Amino acid sequence: MILAKKVRLKPTPEQERQLIKSVGTARWAYNWALAKQKENHENGGRFISDNDLRKELTKLKQQDEYAWLYEVSNNVSKQAIKDAHVALKNFFTGKRRTKPSFYNDNIKLKVKAKKVLLEKIGWVTINEQVTKDVKYTNPRVSFDGKYWYLAVGIEIELEEVELTDEVLGIDVGIKELAVCSNGMKFKNINKTKAIKKAEKRLRSCNVKFLGNTLKIRREIRSPKLAT
Numbered sequence: 001m002i003l004a005k006k007v008r009l010k011p012t013p014e015q016e017r018q019l020i021k022s023v024g025t026a027r028w029a030y031n032w033a034l035a036k037q038k039e040n041h042e043n044g045g046r047f048i049s050d051n052d053l054r055k056e057l058t059k060l061k062q063q064d065e066y067a068w069l070y071e072v073s074n075n076v077s078k079q080a081i082k083d084a085h086v087a088l089k090n091f092f093t094g095k096r097r098t099k100p101s102f103y104n105d106n107i108k109l110k111v112k113a114k115k116v117l118l119e120k121i122g123w124v125t126i127n128e129q130v131t132k133d134v135k136y137t138n139p140r141v142s143f144d145g146k147y148w149y150l151a152v153g154i155e156i157e158l159e160e161v162e163l164t165d166e167v168l169g170i171d172v173g174i175k176e177l178a179v180c181s182n183g184m185k186f187k188n189i190n191k192t193k194a195i196k197k198a199e200k201r202l203r204s205c206n207v208k209f210l211g212n213t214l215k216i217r218r219e220i221r222s223p224k225l226a227t
Contacts, residue, residue, distance in 0.1 A: 002137060002153040009116075009141070009148040010125040018121045019141065019148055022072045026102035029057065029077035033084035050085040054078055072102075073119035079103030101142035109139045109152065116150060126150065 011019055033053050040048055057077060061069045069077060080102070110117035111132045117123050118141065130152070137153035169181035177188040189195055 001158050002155050004151065005130055005154050006149055006151040007116075007130055008127040009150055010127060011121070011148060015121050015124055016148070018072070019143070022076050022102045022121070022141070023100040023143060025069060025072045026076050026080040027100065029080035030084045030087075032057070033081045034088070037084070037088060047088075050082050053081050053085075057081065071120075073105065073108075075105045075108075075119065076102045099142055099144060101140050104139040104141060104150075106136045106139055106152075109136050118150075130154070131156075 009019075033050070036053060036056070037048055040046075057069075060066050083103075104118050108117070108119050111130045112123075114126055114129060115123045116126055116130060130150075131154050135155040137155065139150060139152040142149050142151065166182075171179045173179060173188075175188065175191065176185050178186040
């Protein structure tokens with residue numbers, strides 16, 4: 001079974017510059033592949049396979065003009081061409097690339113305590129732990145305009161559960177989240193001190209935010225600012 005995991009990356013300034021290069025290279029390769037397909041189609045040619053396009057790009061990289069493509073992992077442009085290939089097939093389904101992203105080789109993705117190793121970027125800090133020593137699938141780094149993220153599939157083995165003939169009734173309540181007919185009880189976390197404390201803090205922050213917002217609005221409308 002494959003579980004999807006998405007964590008926020010916390011790159012250093014230098015790592016972020018390299019992430020931007022990788023995203024830019026992926027977008028360029030993607031658009032280049034689409035342009036080649038369009039040109040070929042307009043000239044009466046048949047659909048070009050992504051394998052042929054990757055070979056053509058490899059030759060292109062030998063030119064000094066495109067030497068900058070070597071500044072990022074080779075897998076970035078290779079996967080971007082594959083993505084363009086898939087995008088053409090999905091053209092009439094309305095699917096589109098919506099945010100800057102690039103592929104990281106799943107074999108070269110390494111994980112240790114609160115860090116992941118990305119190709120030609122190095123060990124990047126993450127906000128939560130990713131399972132170690134497992135098989136990873138389709139790692140993707142993306143940018144939402146504010147934060148960087150790593151999304152990856154993690155292969156896990158499901159434990160077989162031995163079924164019984166027991167019939168269980170469950171009563172969902174307010175004080176207790178659930179009460180089972182066999183006597184088991186599950187607490188409602190919304191009734192715990194930690195949650196109540198967090199809710200109180202949230203209300204306090206909302207009041208403070210509203211007060212600051214009203215203050216800024218008053219200052220904007222003040223005649224003193226107008227003069």
